[in-house]
Amino acid sequence: MTEQKKPASFSVLPKIINGGIAGIIGVTCVFPMDLVKTRLQNQQILPNGEKMYSSIIDCFRKTIAQDGFFGMYRGSAVNILLVTPEKAIKLAANDYFRYHLSTPQGKLPLHMAGIAGGLAGLFQIVVTTPMELLKIQMQDAGRIASADRAAGREVHKLTALSVAKQLVKENGIFGLYKGVKATGVRDVLFSVIYFPMMATINDAGPRKTDNSGEAVFYWSLLAGLSAGMTSAFLCTPFDVIKTRLQAIKKIEGEKEFEGFFDCVSKTMKYEGPTAFFKGGLCRIMVIAPMFGIAQMVYFTGMGERILGMERKKTV
Template structure:
């Protein structure tokens, strides 16, 4: 029982989902538009296999940039971006808003949120997003990797026909139904759930450690950006092996002599056998460079609260 005259506890704060979804969508579009060329290079580096004599199509990240730009020009660096920008809006909206929602409901009565609960919230948010992420990644990877396969075909004197994202979608729906767009869903779930389990608690911890704006408990814009970059790059490196497996599982058009995989275990086994453990970290540096600003920008834009201002919500 409380003492006489004691102030009653404040009413529980309501969770406003709509502005979280809008902020997440805006954050995703801004982030992807800036870092997409790096993501394209990451996909091509992860997909290339080592030839029998150790030959590689791309020596490193810079070499991939140069060759892609020389062969396809500036807009070639944005191949597949339309699909990504279209679907990143619901994807990021779901991921960021779901994490906030689960954190809200998992918060203890005393207002604390232990790390294990933060990890559960992040994992659930990652699981929610795969309904959008899987078809988005599947289509994006085909568009991004087409230039690499075309260059390989040209070098061998063969022809390669590019298809648009819409043509590919129609083809997959016709041949395999709606499940055709969900090839690699298990690997996508493995990557996104584990990434979110690491990323969100780490971001929240770093964000809370920083300086606060005058007269507010919130950190400044730049600190949310730095925290997003640090947490994103760390989580990206840790789950890179699953990202490589996912990318290869979702690549439908293989180059000459490139291996097909029947399952996640088959992909892991063949990569270990033919390419060694280092293959699981292909594109790792590039992925860190992609994810760091992507999540830094997305998290900072998300926390600015554009939607709240537009909707007049405090």
């Protein structure tokens, strides 16, 4: 990073707008692959050795055959609704903490960059946990419905609102935070890896000519893709655990989990270590482009333009 003076102030509002817009665009582009990831991660090998999906392509094919193309967007409404504050918090919080943890000269040591990213990941779970809990129920509903039909059981229509009401009725507002510990471990670790790596790659690229000091759009896309791919792969085991803990309804014969360590123990015992990387390729194919697109959009400075503010390079 070239030596420069730290900006005199940090404006949060345009960063929140940038993060919200970036999140909506990124999630919309990759949601079908995210649905496949969820179904593959929740799928367990049944006592008779059967499993519903044999591969990514098989899951795509069966989902479209059963629910049509728009079935690939089950749960997208709640995700798009809540991803606005989720990405706004994550991206804006990272910039905020990077600004306040940097030196007066605008330098940010690697360990401080990791702390800034980790704090951003910690802050976001307030929104991420209920968002993903509801999203997972909707995404996995088709898999459950297929098993129910095959067994001759009645299939009940599921909505995000009905799930939310039931969880709140049974456990209060904390019912929406099922799996919060696993979500926190995944998101903090992901952010500790992702943000310093993304910033390092982004700072090494060619800059725009508008005096903003930002990298050109394609380099921001590449930085987000590279950092997202690496972080997604390394955090996949925690994502598998989180997804399984948040899946409220199981197919008959699938294991129930009482908590983080119970999930780890049973998954290892009955499915082996490779189960912790189920949906790993899907996760990379979701996270890498989503964060690449989101990072690129975030750095376009839409928030500053909407508010009529001058763009300043952050740390």
